Amino acid sequence: MKVAIFASGNGTNFEILAQKFEDNELAGKLTLLFCDHPDAPVVTRAKNHHVPVRAFTVKECGGKLPYEKKIMELLKEFQIDFIILAGYLRVIGPTILQNYEEKIVNLHPAYLPEYPGLHSIERAFSDHRTQTGVTVHFVDDGLDSGPIIVQQRVPILATDSVETLERRVHECEHQLYPQAIKEILLEINKKEQNDQ
Structure with a gap:
């Protein structure tokens, strides 16, 4: 199974996941990093792990639809089966979603449905809550609603x-996300073997 990670920023979750793929702790092969910020630190992390990188912005594609189409071309080129979002700060649009239903997972720094969207940690803190959390979820066409x-x-x-x-x-993310992904990928592998 070929896996792509989408990320936008520093890439600490990417780093942990890349290492676990290298150590064969996660089923599948990490085949691609896609980044929507070509200068993001995660790009350097991917290169250090010898993971192929593709990076481009919505602006340079001329809008969201051509951007999504270009990503789909990439996913086909690399024959990607599964997508992991690791700090990817854009909503996944229908062009990709319809091709990867229940094959895209996201990590969100809140206990959903509390604090969907951006700045979840800051919002929980400024609301004087006594607890927040971390959620791993499948991606659908809503905002952190899968x-x-x-x-x-x-x-x-x-x-x-x-x-x-x-x-x-x-x-918490660094513990929870790799474990969740491990179980999801094993489950997919099992299903595919049963279908053969």
Whole structure:
């Protein structure tokens, strides 16, 4: 099974997942990093792991539809079976969704349906909540609304700042996401073997 990771930023989750693919802890082959910010640090991380990188922006494609079509061409070129979103800050549109139904997973830094969208950690913190969380879910055509795979609570401590909370949310992500992906990929492999 050929896997692509989509990312937009620093790439700490990419780093952990890439290492787990290298160590054969995750079923499948990490075949592509797609990034919508060509200068993002995740691009360097991918190159260090010898993962092929393709990076382009919506603007240089002339809009969302041609951007999505170009991504679809990429996915066909690399024969991608499964997509992992790891800090990819764009909504996946229908062009890709209809070809990858229940084959795209996302990691969200909140306990959905609480705080969908951007700045989830900051919003939970500024609302003086006592806890937030992390969610792994399949991607659908809504905003962080797809079927939930697994969730974990992260307490918000009285001593927390946004930075310390963010650090602990990321620590939770780094544990939860690889484990969830491992189980999903094994399940897909099992299904495919049964179908043959």
